[in-house]
Amino acid sequence: xxxxxxxxxxxxxxxxxxxxxxxxxxxxxxxxxxxxxxxxxxxxxxxxxxxxxxxxxxxxxxxxxxxxxxxxxxxxxxxxxxxxxxxxxxxxxxxxxxxxxxxxxxxxxxxxxxxxxxxxxxxxxxxxxxxxxxxxxxxxxxxxxxxxxxxxxxxxxxxxxxxxxxxxxxxxxxxxxxxxxxxxxxxxxxxxxxxxxxxxxxxxxxxxxxxxxxxxxxxxxxxxxxxxxxxxxxxxxxxxxxxxxxxxxxxxxxxxxxxxxxxxxxxxxxxxxxxxxxxxxxxxxxxxxxxxxxxxxxxxxxxxxxxxxxxxxxxxxxxxxxxxxxxxxxxxxxxxxxxxxxxxxxxxxxxxxxxxxxxxxxxxxxxxxxxxxxxxxxxxxxxxxxxxxxxxxxxxxxxxxxxxxxxxxxxxxxxxxxxxxxxxxxxxxxxxxxxxxxxxxxxxxxxxxxxxxxxxxxxxxxxxxxxxxxxxxxxxxxxxxxxxxxxxxxxxxxxx
Numbered sequence: 001x002x003x004x005x006x007x008x009x010x011x012x013x014x015x016x017x018x019x020x021x022x023x024x025x026x027x028x029x030x031x032x033x034x035x036x037x038x039x040x041x042x043x044x045x046x047x048x049x050x051x052x053x054x055x056x057x058x059x060x061x062x063x064x065x066x067x068x069x070x071x072x073x074x075x076x077x078x079x080x081x082x083x084x085x086x087x088x089x090x091x092x093x094x095x096x097x098x099x100x101x102x103x104x105x106x107x108x109x110x111x112x113x114x115x116x117x118x119x120x121x122x123x124x125x126x127x128x129x130x131x132x133x134x135x136x137x138x139x140x141x142x143x144x145x146x147x148x149x150x151x152x153x154x155x156x157x158x159x160x161x162x163x164x165x166x167x168x169x170x171x172x173x174x175x176x177x178x179x180x181x182x183x184x185x186x187x188x189x190x191x192x193x194x195x196x197x198x199x200x201x202x203x204x205x206x207x208x209x210x211x212x213x214x215x216x217x218x219x220x221x222x223x224x225x226x227x228x229x230x231x232x233x234x235x236x237x238x239x240x241x242x243x244x245x246x247x248x249x250x251x252x253x254x255x256x257x258x259x260x261x262x263x264x265x266x267x268x269x270x271x272x273x274x275x276x277x278x279x280x281x282x283x284x285x286x287x288x289x290x291x292x293x294x295x296x297x298x299x300x301x302x303x304x305x306x307x308x309x310x311x312x313x314x315x316x317x318x319x320x321x322x323x324x325x326x327x328x329x330x331x332x333x334x335x336x337x338x339x340x341x342x343x344x345x346x347x348x349x350x351x352x353x354x355x356x357x358x359x360x361x362x363x364x365x366x367x368x369x370x371x372x373x374x375x376x377x378x379x380x381x382x383x384x385x386x387x388x389x390x391x392x393x394x395x396x397x398x399x400x401x402x403x404x405x406x407x408x409x410x411x412x413x414x415x416x417x418x419x420x421x422x423x424x425x426x427x428x429x430x431x432x433x434x435x436x437x438x439x440x441x442x443x444x445x446x447x448x449x450x451x452x453x454x455x456x457x458x459x460x461x462x463x464x465x466x467x468x469x470x471x472x473x474x475x476x477x478x479x480x481x482x483x484x485x486x487x488x489x490x491x492x493x494x495x496x
Contacts, residue, residue: 028149031097039145048142054159059168062113064320067231069171071111071224076123076130078220083191084130085184085205086111086221087198088119097151101279105197106412107221109321112170116160118177120201125189134170135177138163180204192217222419225411227433232411233467235322236435239277240465240476242316243324246272247480250312251494254304254332262286262300269314277316281323282414285313288332292459293443295404306333309340311459321412325437326477327463334491336484339454343442344484347460350374350440351482354406358438358466358473362430368406371440375402378442384451401444401451407437410465430468435476439463 030038062068075084088104104115112121118137123130139162140147140154148155163174181204184191191208193201194217202209228236246269250257257264265286273280283298291297292311304310310332315324329344331337336344354371373389376398380387385397392398409416409425416435417425441461444451465476481490 028144028146030149031151039149044145047145047148051142055162056165059165061171062169064113064231065169065171067229068111068113070229072121072123072132073129074224075111075220079192079217080129081125081190083125083187083189084121084123084217085191085193085201086121086123087194087201088114088117089197090199091117091152103279103321105194106225106321107194107218108197110221110225110412112172113320114166114170115321118198120177120180120198121172122180132172134166134172134174135180136161136163136166136174137178138176184208194218194221218419219421222417223421223424225417226409226420226424226428227431228411228435228467229433232322233433233435235318235320236324236410236465236467237476239281239316239318239322239324240326241479242272242276242318243314243326244477244479245276246314246316247312247326247328248494251330251491252496254310254495257288257304258306258332260304262288262291262302262304265304265310265312266300269312273316278319278321279317281315281317281325285311285327287311287313287459290446290457290459292329292461293445293457294459295443304332307337308332309458309460311461313461313463315414323410323412323414324465324477325410325414325463326465326480327439327461328480328482328487329460329462330487330491334495335488340458340460341484343444343455343458344460344462346375346378347440347442347462348482348484350378351438351462351464354438354440355464355466355473355475358430358436358468360430360432360468360470360472364426364428364430364436367436367438371406371438372398372402375440375442400448401442402440403443404439404441406440407463407466410435410437432468432470434468436466436468437463438466 086108088108091099091102094100102117104119108119108121109115112134114134116136120135122133122135137160139160147153161169166174181200184201184204191205192213193205193209195202195214249268249272250265253264253268266284269284270280285297286300287294287297288302288304288310289308291302292309310330311327312330313327315326317323331340350371353374354367357367357370372393376389376392379385379398379401380389380392385392439461443459444455444457446457448456462482467474467476481487
């Protein structure tokens with residue numbers, strides 16, 4: 001018997017409501033120190049009735065419904081005859097009875113378009129292909145008081161879609177997720193699950209899965225995202241466009257940041273991300289002065305001083321989870337000093353070489369190698385490391401000041417496709433539809449005695465989001481100036 005058959009998904013919500021609550025279910029727990037000791041029978045009865053019908057009957061499918069269907073079809077073709085289980089994940093406690101904002105697993109959102117907690121996509125093997133079912137929490141039960149007594153009830157956290165509404169939105173038959181774990185325990189046949197998101201679902205499958213087989217599923221779903229479809233490219237451009245506006249917002253308030261701290265910069269960008277998107281795609285790096293030499297500076301609690309540089313690495317995440325990842329290094333007072341410009345222009349030249357190497361048929365590593373060669377040449381030219389350049393590159397001596405790789409894949413994760421095999425990612429070949437960052441940098445630590453004092457405390461990174469096209473590449477973030485003189489002109493114009 002299949003999971004879908006065991007759960008009888010054809011039973012409508014109304015029938016379940018008419019049957020009343022399950023007598024065996026646990027009572028809804030009350031907060032220990034709540035001000036109300038209990039619920040009177042009269043109040044409980046009163047809360048059951050007098051509510052309007054709010055079922056949404058004119059819903060259109062989510063914009064990516066056709067794409068998610070095609071993705072499920074590709075997944076089905078890769079694992080014929082096997083049950084595939086992809087959870088969204090559960091809420092995580094932040095403190096006591098408050099939770100972190102929920103973000104569904106990328107694998108689940110990629111295959112369904114749905115983003116609600118506790119959801120699970122199950123692909124049941126059939127004679128030909130698979131039958132997909134999306135398992136979700138139905139609307140809060142009004143008969144047993146869940147909708148107003150439970151901490152995740154509708155009157156506390158908002159309305160969720162009915163199962164019928166979900167079917168219309170996502171184009172997938174929907175069933176009650178609360179019965180899924182029990183059905184999975186009884187199910188037979190080969191099964192794979194995406195691990196790390198739902199402990200309850202994994203426990204139900206503990207004697208049916210292996211780590212090796214589950215990893216194959218995770219790797220496939222990671223590699224499937226290497227080449228973006230048209231919907232994804234549009235979302236990435238949307239994310240970048242909002243990010244550009246966020247950078248403009250920051251430039252306009254640098255005077256206020258100088259009066260406070262890097263937190264003002266972080267908060268300013270966050271406002272744009274929340275107004276136009278879902279969130280920031282990752283923790284904003286608002287690194288002023290020597291903090292720019294700390295690659296992942298996210299404390300953002302330092303001073304913002306005129307005469308220093310601001311390294312701002314930030315990206316807006318769209319409502320469909322696609323994120324931009326852009327970095328600009330800006331003179332806080334609007335003008336580069338001579339030494340700042342020297343270092344900045346070297347990084348710009350390296351980025352130009354890296355971007356030029358992004359094209360279909362090129363090795364993935366080519367853009368990194370091209371950028372690193374320019375940086376090594378500059379370090380030799382400045383007398384900071386002994387040449388020749390090829391020796392520096394072979395020994396990796398430039399890494400004292402360049403530190404990181406020159407880019408990564410971009411998509412629903414800021415470091416997208418991370419579980420892909422090395423031979424298909426780092427050792428792979430670029431194809432049209434791939435999107436990656438090109439982000440060389442030079443970082444001279446404040447305590448680095450191997451460089452002249454004037455270099456110390458200066459960190460520069462320039463990062464853009466590059467789409468591989470049929471004829472070469474397209475810089476999705478080209479609207480943000482990169483050349484040093486253009487950066488100064490842009491900042492002056494934005495400040496008005």
